[in-house]
Amino acid sequence: MNSALRHTLPVLTILALIVAAWYVGAYALNAPFQRDLDRRAGVTSTPWEFVVKTMTQPKPTLPAPHQVAQNFFENTFLRKVTSNRSLVYHAWVTLSATLLGFAFGTVLGIAIAVGIVHVTTLDRSLMPWIIASQTIPILALAPMIIVVLAAIGITGLIPKSLISTYLSFFPVAVGMVKGLRSPEFTHLDLMHTYNASKAQVFWKLRVPASVPFLFTSMKVAVAASLVGAIVGELPTGAVAGIGAKLLNGSYYSQTIDMFAALVAGSVVAVILVLLVGLAGRVTERLMGARPA
Amino acid sequence: MQSIISARNLDLVFQTADGPVHALNNVTLDIGKGEFVSFIGPSGCGKTTFLRVIADLEKPTGGSISVNGMTPEKAREARAYGYVFQAAALYPWRTIEKNIALPLEIMGIAKTEQSERIKRTLALVNLTGFEKKFPWQLSGGMQQRASIARALAFDADLLLMDEPFGALDEIVRDHLNEQLLELWARTNKTICFVTHSIPEAVYLSTKIVVMSPRPGRVTDIIESTLPKERPLDIRESPEFLAIAARVRDGLRAGHSYED
Numbered sequence: 001m002n003s004a005l006r007h008t009l010p011v012l013t014i015l016a017l018i019v020a021a022w023y024v025g026a027y028a029l030n031a032p033f034q035r036d037l038d039r040r041a042g043v044t045s046t047p048w049e050f051v052v053k054t055m056t057q058p059k060p061t062l063p064a065p066h067q068v069a070q071n072f073f074e075n076t077f078l079r080k081v082t083s084n085r086s087l088v089y090h091a092w093v094t095l096s097a098t099l100l101g102f103a104f105g106t107v108l109g110i111a112i113a114v115g116i117v118h119v120t121t122l123d124r125s126l127m128p129w130i131i132a133s134q135t136i137p138i139l140a141l142a143p144m145i146i147v148v149l150a151a152i153g154i155t156g157l158i159p160k161s162l163i164s165t166y167l168s169f170f171p172v173a174v175g176m177v178k179g180l181r182s183p184e185f186t187h188l189d190l191m192h193t194y195n196a197s198k199a200q201v202f203w204k205l206r207v208p209a210s211v212p213f214l215f216t217s218m219k220v221a222v223a224a225s226l227v228g229a230i231v232g233e234l235p236t237g238a239v240a241g242i243g244a245k246l247l248n249g250s251y252y253s254q255t256i257d258m259f260a261a262l263v264a265g266s267v268v269a270v271i272l273v274l275l276v277g278l279a280g281r282v283t284e285r286l287m288g289a290r291p292a
Numbered sequence: 293m294q295s296i297i298s299a300r301n302l303d304l305v306f307q308t309a310d311g312p313v314h315a316l317n318n319v320t321l322d323i324g325k326g327e328f329v330s331f332i333g334p335s336g337c338g339k340t341t342f343l344r345v346i347a348d349l350e351k352p353t354g355g356s357i358s359v360n361g362m363t364p365e366k367a368r369e370a371r372a373y374g375y376v377f378q379a380a381a382l383y384p385w386r387t388i389e390k391n392i393a394l395p396l397e398i399m400g401i402a403k404t405e406q407s408e409r410i411k412r413t414l415a416l417v418n419l420t421g422f423e424k425k426f427p428w429q430l431s432g433g434m435q436q437r438a439s440i441a442r443a444l445a446f447d448a449d450l451l452l453m454d455e456p457f458g459a460l461d462e463i464v465r466d467h468l469n470e471q472l473l474e475l476w477a478r479t480n481k482t483i484c485f486v487t488h489s490i491p492e493a494v495y496l497s498t499k500i501v502v503m504s505p506r507p508g509r510v511t512d513i514i515e516s517t518l519p520k521e522r523p524l525d526i527r528e529s530p531e532f533l534a535i536a537a538r539v540r541d542g543l544r545a546g547h548s549y550e551d
Contacts, residue, residue, distance in 0.1 A: 184381070186377045186378075186379055186381040187381055187383065189349055189375075189377070190375070190377070191398075192348075192349060192368075193347055193348075193349070193368065193373070193374075193375045194371065194394075194395045194399065195368055195369050195398075196398045200398050204383075204394065204397070204398070205383070208383070208385045209385075211385075287385040288384060288385050288386070288387065288426035288427075288428075289384075289385075290426075290428045
């Protein structure tokens with residue numbers, strides 16, 4: 001067996017199992033409504049015809065995988081990207097808020113970590129608040145942020161990004177505190193023997209030592225940012241974005257649209273995490289890391 | 293002979309969870325300019341601690357010590373010494389030349405002067421040609437040589453070496469010992485060298501300080517009678533063996549195995 005197959009086979013097996021379970025679920029959840037429909041219309045169908053009908057409802061309780069795939073394909077590749085029905089368009093709206101929020105969050109997280117590592121007072125006082133901040137459900141907080149900012153005239157991209165920031169600064173702050181404190185004792189002692197200043201220790205030792213930690217936490221943060229941007233789109237009654245698409249789908253029982261939007265969101269998340277991982281690997285290679 | 297390091301009744305007690313540990317007890321010692329002094333003793337005898345006190349990495353709790361006529365702290369601030377750790381402690385994200393440049397960058401030495409010194413010290417430890425390699429691409433012995441080059445780069449007159457060859461195999465160690473003597477002869481530095489190998493201590497030193505643990509103290513100071521020129525086979529000479537025997541006796545006398 002070649003190595004590509006050895007790596008993909010387990011994943012594909014699980015995928016096949018999920019799809020199979022999904023089809024069974026789709027039949028089970030859609031069948032009662034279909035039975036009801038058939039009885040009222042006085043239609044009798046063979047078992048196979050009935051199964052097919054449960055998989056082709058326009059507004060199924062649980063859409064079948066191929067319905068979602070078809071909807072996703074049409075709305076991604078067959079629409080103009082400027083069209084309001086294009087998933088690419090909606091994904092871009094969400095992505096722009098995600099990236100802005102992620103950038104804010106990363107900068108904020110690093111700033112907090114630098115403060116905590118260098119100022120004893122901050123070390124003692126800030127960490128409990130940071131942890132507390134993450135125990136507040138974002139679903140409760142998001143509408144308040146949106147409403148308060150709208151009241152002072154800030155709408156659109158910024159409020160959504162701030163929710164992304166709120167979720168993404170945390171992993172970066174925690175990871176960077178650990179990273180900036182990661183240098184070995186001998187590496188620190190060496191700096192001491194050179195009578196290096198605090199700034200020199202920071203830039204020449206703590207920062208390079210923290211880079212692997214930064215990219216690991218950025219991977220978590222970018223996924224959290226996307227969740228934040230989607231959640232941020234829900235309470236605004238936003239007209240565009242993955243979140244808006246989900247909300248509209250639920251208003252009009254367009255379950256297929258909702259699932260397609262979820263798939264689009266997952267694809268964006270996977271791409272973002274892969275890109276951050278790639279950036280991390282390239283950076284570490286440039287910094288002389290031994291090739292794995 | 294001018295005294296570079298002068299310790300008088302030095303004491304150092306570490307407060308640990310298991311109670312106080314007497315790492316150094318009443319250590320009095322003078323190290324002259326240009327000497328090669330080895331500190332030998334079993335673990336816990338305070339040899340590394342004494343080196344760290346000279347380097348201002350530990351503060352003594354009693355007695356006095358001067359380095360170049362100053363307190364260790366002032367001496368450190370004046371960049372009086374280069375320190376070689378047991379592990380090479382190279383920064384993994386820096387190439388060999390960048391690692392050697394590290395102290396030079398910190399001390400604000402001009403770029404052109406930096407590259408000139410890197411070239412010179414790499415030649416001194418026989419690592420010319422490895423400038424652009426990262427530490428993991430070098431063997432353990434080469435990494436340790438690079439760390440010696442780093443300690444030499446800023447031209448301090450005092451070199452403090454804490455079991456620098458402890459983790460290396462016998463053959464590499466012999467080779468590095470030879471090179472170290474050569475380097476010492478050429479640069480005229482004062483070297484303090486911690487080891488737990490008797491042949492290494494006798495082969496390298498002009499003075500051997502034998503220490504013993506609980507509490508860490510000096511039990512014997514041996515002035516070597518070996519000539520400055522030392523081929524590896526001097527280790528079979530009767531003179532060498534006599535000194536080694538005295539070191540071994542000193543270690544045995546100071547070290548009780550009851551506990």
